[in-house]
Amino acid sequence: MSLKSSLGAWCLLVMISASQAQEVQFHAWGGSVQVNQYIQWLSKQASQELGISVNHVKLADTSDAVSRVLAEKAAGNTRQGSVDLIWLNGENFAAMKQHGLLHKGWVSGLTHFKLTNPAQNPGMTMDFGVPTDEQEAPWGKAALVFYYNQAHINQPPHTATELLDFARQHPGRFTYPLPVDYLGSSFLKYIAITQAGPWQSLLYAPVTDEARDKITERLFAYLDQLHPYLWHQGQQFKRQASGLQQLFSDHQTLLSFTFTAAEVPAAVSRYDLPASTRTYAMQDGSLSNVHFVAIAFNSAHKAQAIKLVNFMLSVPAQAYKQRADIWGDETVLDVSLLSGEQQALFVPITAAPSALPAGAYHKMLAEPHASWTEALKAAWFDRYQRHH
Secondary structure (H helix, E strand, O other), X not given: OOHHHHHHHHHHHHHHHXXXXXXXXXXXXXXXXXXXXXXXXXXXXXHHHHXXXXXXXXXXXXHHHHHHHHHHHHOOOOOOEOOOEEEEOHHHHHHHHHOOOEOOOOHHHOOOHHHHOOOOOHHHOEEOXXXXXXXXXXXXXXXXXXXEEOOOOOOOOXXXXXXXXXXXXXXXXXXXXXXXXXXXXXXXHHHHHHHOHHHHHHHHOOOOHHHHHHHHHHHHHHHHHHXXXXXHHHXXXXXXXXXXXXXXXXXXXXXXXXXXXXXXXXXXXXXXXXXXXXXXXXXXXXXXXXXEEEEEOOEOOHHHHHHHHHHHOOHHHHHHHHOOOOOOOEOOOOHHHOOHHHHHOOOOOOOXXXXXXXXOOOOEEEOOOOHHHHHHHHHHHHHHHHHO
């Protein structure tokens, strides 16, 4: 090899190394077209404004990334981890915090974090009942909403009790996913909360055997009545949320639900759902949560990841994410703290007939303590597993 070609190869290696040094490995669920496209936009903006490239590592299950970080810690990899930034739910956050897998003490230093008004908004520093302790930063908010086909349904159910009546009147035209899917476990939580009566407060503390028995007694009393009237008489369940939307699209079900309200008008615009689809919130409450991003304890790019998260909390990034035609994910910023010009960025441009109307939420139901997700899931399979 000539001196000239050797020098060229060396320069190329330096360029590749420099590029990799600025590349943040962002592990995030990849099951939504809208979310994936937003992260592509985020990557482009970060490259232009921060000189940081973002590699979206698409996950089918966030626990895969959690397991990877845990394995790296066990192998003694404390500085060159493969996971930099991770989008996680409360259950996985609780697990990573418990095992010391997260970078600590970085959130209050973010310039834009103060715009979430954490002193007046506890949801910015609590995740499924677990204090975040500056180990993750809020990114967005979501709530469980229902949608129905207006061409066939004049009056959809507005409470869990009415949902049971609806199922009896329209046998086989409603279902929910297996609780291995987040939407399936979210449905169980919604029913558990609304049916808990005097035991509701038990859901907001770590689960105990006694508390589990009290909660599941009422939950299963409801589900035992509902299952015979579900799609396939409750003998079969879809494994994923996407299967739920497909059943509605095929007119097999008349009523369905999602944790991302903006998915409905987006699906209608793609002709994946009927134009007569309408979205609404239950009157007895909407299960809601704040979702967060965290940095792995052994990330090789902590400084770049922190800069990226600060940008993710900026007004332009949050306003763009909230647009119904982009993702429709509600901002975590306290809009009242923003200037008039900034507030205008969060005003919807137009509202499609299938979109959730402004002010549609009646009551927000906080997520139960993180320990309840696995407890309800395990109890459900113990009772109904003979069918699955």
